[in-house]
Amino acid sequence: MKLGRRDFIKLSCATVGALAVGSTAKAQLFPGGFPNPFRPPPGKWFEGDVTTSYSYCEMCFWKCGMKVSVEGGKVRKVDGYVENPKSRGMLCPRGQAAPATTYDPDRLKKPLIRVEGSERGAGQYREASWDEAFDYIAEKMFAIRDEHGTESVAFMGHGTGDEWFASYLPGAWGTPNAAKPSVSLCTAPRETASVYTFGRGIAGHEQIDWDETDYIVLIGHHIGEDTHNTQLQQFAQALTRGAELVVVDPRFSVAAAKAKDWLPIKPATDTALLLAWINVLIEEEIYDAEYVEKYTLGFEQLAEHAAQYTPEWAEAITEIPADTIRRIAREMAAHAPRAVLPVGRHVVWYGHDDSHRMRALYFVNILLGNYGMPGGYFLCDAPIVDTFPAPELPLAPAAGGCGSGPVEVGDSPFRPSVDRGKFFGTATSVQEFIEPMITGEPYPVKGLFAYGVNLFHSIPMVERTKEALRHLDLYVAIDILPMEHVMWADVILPECTFLERHDDLNLVAHKTPFIQARFPAVEPMYDSKPAWWIARELGIKLGLGEYFPWEDIEEYLDRRLSSIGSSLEAMAEQGTIVRRGRPYIADWERLNRNPFDTPSGQLEFYSERFAEAGLDPLPVFIDPMEGPSGYYRLLYGRSPVHTFARTHNNAVLMEMESENSVWLNTREAERLGVSHLEYVYLENQDGVVEGPVRANVTERIRQDCVYITHGYGHKAPLMKLANGRGASDTHLQTRYDLDPYSGGAGLRNNWVRIVPGAPDPQHKPIAQLVRERSQA
Amino acid sequence: MTTAPQTTPIATDLAVLDLLLQLIAGTYRSPADALRDDLASGALAEACSALAEALDLDAPGFQAPVWTTLQAAYVDLFVSSGNGVAAPPYVGYAIDGELMGPSAQLLGAAFSDHGIELQDAWSDLPDHVAAVAEGGTLLAHSARPEAAHALLEGYLAPWFERYATAIEAKDVSGFYAPMTKFLQAAIKEVTREARS
Amino acid sequence: MSRMAMAIDLAACVGCAACSVACKHENEVPIGVNRLWIRNTTIGTFPNLVTEFRPEQCLHCENPPCVPVCPTGCCFVRADGIVDIEPMKCIGCSACIAACPYDARYMHPDGYVSKCDYCKHRVEKGELPACVTTCPTLCRSFGDLDDPDSDVSIALRGARRVDLLRPGLGTGPKLYYLNAPAKFGLVGEEGQRSS
Numbered sequence A: 001m002k003l004g005r006r007d008f009i010k011l012s013c014a015t016v017g018a019l020a021v022g023s024t025a026k027a028q029l030f031p032g033g034f035p036n037p038f039r040p041p042p043g044k045w046f047e048g049d050v051t052t053s054y055s056y057c058e059m060c061f062w063k064c065g066m067k068v069s070v071e072g073g074k075v076r077k078v079d080g081y082v083e084n085p086k087s088r089g090m091l092c093p094r095g096q097a098a099p100a101t102t103y104d105p106d107r108l109k110k111p112l113i114r115v116e117g118s119e120r121g122a123g124q125y126r127e128a129s130w131d132e133a134f135d136y137i138a139e140k141m142f143a144i145r146d147e148h149g150t151e152s153v154a155f156m157g158h159g160t161g162d163e164w165f166a167s168y169l170p171g172a173w174g175t176p177n178a179a180k181p182s183v184s185l186c187t188a189p190r191e192t193a194s195v196y197t198f199g200r201g202i203a204g205h206e207q208i209d210w211d212e213t214d215y216i217v218l219i220g221h222h223i224g225e226d227t228h229n230t231q232l233q234q235f236a237q238a239l240t241r242g243a244e245l246v247v248v249d250p251r252f253s254v255a256a257a258k259a260k261d262w263l264p265i266k267p268a269t270d271t272a273l274l275l276a277w278i279n280v281l282i283e284e285e286i287y288d289a290e291y292v293e294k295y296t297l298g299f300e301q302l303a304e305h306a307a308q309y310t311p312e313w314a315e316a317i318t319e320i321p322a323d324t325i326r327r328i329a330r331e332m333a334a335h336a337p338r339a340v341l342p343v344g345r346h347v348v349w350y351g352h353d354d355s356h357r358m359r360a361l362y363f364v365n366i367l368l369g370n371y372g373m374p375g376g377y378f379l380c381d382a383p384i385v386d387t388f389p390a391p392e393l394p395l396a397p398a399a400g401g402c403g404s405g406p407v408e409v410g411d412s413p414f415r416p417s418v419d420r421g422k423f424f425g426t427a428t429s430v431q432e433f434i435e436p437m438i439t440g441e442p443y444p445v446k447g448l449f450a451y452g453v454n455l456f457h458s459i460p461m462v463e464r465t466k467e468a469l470r471h472l473d474l475y476v477a478i479d480i481l482p483m484e485h486v487m488w489a490d491v492i493l494p495e496c497t498f499l500e501r502h503d504d505l506n507l508v509a510h511k512t513p514f515i516q517a518r519f520p521a522v523e524p525m526y527d528s529k530p531a532w533w534i535a536r537e538l539g540i541k542l543g544l545g546e547y548f549p550w551e552d553i554e555e556y557l558d559r560r561l562s563s564i565g566s567s568l569e570a571m572a573e574q575g576t577i578v579r580r581g582r583p584y585i586a587d588w589e590r591l592n593r594n595p596f597d598t599p600s601g602q603l604e605f606y607s608e609r610f611a612e613a614g615l616d617p618l619p620v621f622i623d624p625m626e627g628p629s630g631y632y633r634l635l636y637g638r639s640p641v642h643t644f645a646r647t648h649n650n651a652v653l654m655e656m657e658s659e660n661s662v663w664l665n666t667r668e669a670e671r672l673g674v675s676h677l678e679y680v681y682l683e684n685q686d687g688v689v690e691g692p693v694r695a696n697v698t699e700r701i702r703q704d705c706v707y708i709t710h711g712y713g714h715k716a717p718l719m720k721l722a723n724g725r726g727a728s729d730t731h732l733q734t735r736y737d738l739d740p741y742s743g744g745a746g747l748r749n750n751w752v753r754i755v756p757g758a759p760d761p762q763h764k765p766i767a768q769l770v771r772e773r774s775q776a
Numbered sequence B: 001m002t003t004a005p006q007t008t009p010i011a012t013d014l015a016v017l018d019l020l021l022q023l024i025a026g027t028y029r030s031p032a033d034a035l036r037d038d039l040a041s042g043a044l045a046e047a048c049s050a051l052a053e054a055l056d057l058d059a060p061g062f063q064a065p066v067w068t069t070l071q072a073a074y075v076d077l078f079v080s081s082g083n084g085v086a087a088p089p090y091v092g093y094a095i096d097g098e099l100m101g102p103s104a105q106l107l108g109a110a111f112s113d114h115g116i117e118l119q120d121a122w123s124d125l126p127d128h129v130a131a132v133a134e135g136g137t138l139l140a141h142s143a144r145p146e147a148a149h150a151l152l153e154g155y156l157a158p159w160f161e162r163y164a165t166a167i168e169a170k171d172v173s174g175f176y177a178p179m180t181k182f183l184q185a186a187i188k189e190v191t192r193e194a195r196s
Numbered sequence C: 001m002s003r004m005a006m007a008i009d010l011a012a013c014v015g016c017a018a019c020s021v022a023c024k025h026e027n028e029v030p031i032g033v034n035r036l037w038i039r040n041t042t043i044g045t046f047p048n049l050v051t052e053f054r055p056e057q058c059l060h061c062e063n064p065p066c067v068p069v070c071p072t073g074c075c076f077v078r079a080d081g082i083v084d085i086e087p088m089k090c091i092g093c094s095a096c097i098a099a100c101p102y103d104a105r106y107m108h109p110d111g112y113v114s115k116c117d118y119c120k121h122r123v124e125k126g127e128l129p130a131c132v133t134t135c136p137t138l139c140r141s142f143g144d145l146d147d148p149d150s151d152v153s154i155a156l157r158g159a160r161r162v163d164l165l166r167p168g169l170g171t172g173p174k175l176y177y178l179n180a181p182a183k184f185g186l187v188g189e190e191g192q193r194s195s
């Protein structure tokens, strides 16, 4: 072989800029040759040079303190550490699987811009530099501002970085349309109810004093299936210690399997049961009279109101025998105040009923005298760490968190958020932002940022969401994986995974409040960047540089930590700083302080404020919506190995549970001729079909409802492991009922029928897909 | 397990090897102005013809592709795709089935032994096929053809074996498919000649 | 000499599989095979039901049927009672896989047999196995049976009931199931249809 006259042609494109000759001295020592690649067995990672660093987990939003082991430049293992009050040395399956997400080959790698003229959703992209991507975004944002005002850009965020994208940047830019799905699609009713009852929110990680309690009543609370690490630990320890457990659930949940009493309640009637318990506690005078006398307001009205809610009345509604209702109430009272009805996390069930149910739940707890008492609900606040000195934002951040309401727009120059006035509470509601994108009412929403929010697997009415996206002038997605909604964006910005980045301090309201820090264990792979960097660089492009006066995150964190006498260096050694809390009322009374921030300073049974707004001042039972005949109410919940719809491309977790199944009562299955593990379709009341999904024919559920775990049924082929497996509850949620108090979207008002005879989709085993992915 | 025999140094035509590696680097790097210029000026086609002539192969028959189509095809094939990335562009992944796995680590160490270092500006993994090919040209230029050759045979060839068919099946640009086919044939030719 | 053993409290286990995922990363267990898996069974009729979540793995039997069948001697019992495999000596003949009545062994894609080794590398450093460390319900205890103060000895003494997996086989497992939720002990054997 010979090259002819064209010897040594130089291609300009052949210079990649990846590698260069560095130390020639070193090279000269090397005799030449190149080693053959090899396959294992190399040494085990733990025999190598292992370094560890501190982080906190982001596989779900419980954020357990984590220690990350790195060997050979790669994250090998993650563990909890005992000094951290959230992990306490342990991690749940999702946390343990964190490295598999970082090394997921499907990850987003570069900023991408949708090819000019291609349709949203067609998935045609070109690579761009960060600079070009930011310029593109800034230009569109300025155009929206000039035509419609800054408020016409909406922000949605979920995950640690949402502080930047759903709070800080919107505040700096000037839009109140910033929301987190973790509020109106999850916790909103319990927060509104809590603020209006206790004068305090429920701290993000439910403030249940598991370690001290003797009697637990769970209402539709899926501990063990939602593996919120600390909560699961404490729950299990309480049971091991001998605490008694009662579970109210239409389904024999994992928690129910641990219970002494399982009350298989008719779905959507929980409020009736709670009202009956209030009735029994008061009628039989077994409530904590001293506590009620000392700390509450409106007991007389409550007693009068609850007189109508007898156990017999509740039996007819809930299908739980009146005797059982009475017996459990007496048992609770016997164990009070070390008896507790924990508040759940995802409480947007039936909409119109949700805040009533939450208030009724709190009232039972108050009657047991357990709020602020050992074995009930403890009191907690997040530790205070100064913010980095920066000019005040033009608009106070609006999104609110799990535990707080947003600030009223008041007489600021900005228009109120598009959902203002639709409901009583002050949260902002993600799902209420969608309609204005289509109708332009009350004013147009033309731009959207989605940070870590899965638009098609969290917000009900998916087709409406898609329609709304088509109306936008700008849609930016910031994410880790190419989820389906991401591949609709005009600009896709790849975030690095939490193992590769710093983040802001995590200030945790806990029995022992604490501060935890996240350090990158490895450099970001590809051209992915941390949220703080993306927000700051974009802020600078938008002319908002004054609000980001730090050079880098190290400076930012160090400055914040210095306000509590610590430093970034100290945190790198320590990971967590634990503070003393004031968990019980007595701790506050010693300081002559009142923990209840209600207008009356008391725990309020009767709410004047609700009455003034024309709402029910006391919780009532409202007849649930009924479904068409032949349909089952669609209930949904969690798998212990998955988080929302975000972990379904993680090979390790997918191998543990690769598809969901629809739980169907044995007798119903017989009637329909459906056999166990057969594939069926689910068709909802509006004709939307999901599946094929396996039928789990089981005794573990009532006959009037079916159940699937959330997060399956991905429709993006790029999510190679997740695509097309199981059924999506969100896609079957084509209606929701707005809670008039909190703005929460009640999602369990959808019904499905079972359509037998779906073809077996012949899913390949995950192991085979993993092999094929690497070896095409 | 180590299966391939240790490659013995061979007398190879350095210019041919260099050109092949340059073409691999040039083809699979992110499509930017440099590639656009090489396509527009005909330099790339000319280089292909030269290599084809030297190896007695048919030159790849690609038309000047629509630039935005080529860019979108690149993202679709190698970066992020609505249908699954056809060809993750990492040679270690093709060998180990794992990102940053043992082969990628070995490769990095070997480059470093040869005094070749990763540039700060490079924002992708070090075993990206374009980067590895560039490393090969550096080896070739510093007169270490046997190392460049081992790199081609041990690390680049397996990537083509794994992904060439997928690229040919999924490419819509009319550029990546013929180039991949051509480059794979060229690699076969060069490694065959080297062994014989 | 010691006899390392594990006990799992089935009254606490929720079948979350944190143990299994931890094992996967700790021991670089390939996708497609597992050292540790969860069997989840329900018996009874609505609303009188019992659901058992039972993690299964190598039981480190005192009379391990897998060891004597190995032609190369790569399967052996360590001095601390851990049943172990020397992968470099394994010829991949699969005799031990067939001999194990609990299906604890698998073929590693690299051609040797592997299984749970009670995380011997951790135990040797005085640490607990990865699955024990991470379990969020704290239902796993580990230690030396010959030491009355070990976690496992304490857990065994405190248990309401103790069960072995298929005790009739005489394998003498050193993995104990505590406080099985059903009155009669462990629920059925594999293949039992869940209700």
Ligand code: SF4
Residues within 6 Å of the ligand: A057, A058, A059, A060, A061, A062, A063, A064, A090, A091, A092, A093, A094, A095, A096, A227, A228, A229, A230
């Ligand atoms: S509960 Fe699990 S996934 Fe969530 S933060 Fe903790 S370890 Fe991570």
Ligand code: SF4
Residues within 6 Å of the ligand: C008, C012, C013, C014, C015, C016, C017, C018, C019, C020, C038, C053, C055, C134, C135, C136, C137, C138, C139, C140
């Ligand atoms: S981690 Fe613990 S609770 Fe979870 S399945 Fe394993 S043994 Fe059971």
Ligand code: SF4
Residues within 6 Å of the ligand: C019, C022, C023, C024, C026, C027, C035, C036, C057, C115, C116, C117, C118, C119, C129, C130, C131, C132
């Ligand atoms: S002891 Fe170690 S090897 Fe055995 S199952 Fe537990 S984690 Fe896996």
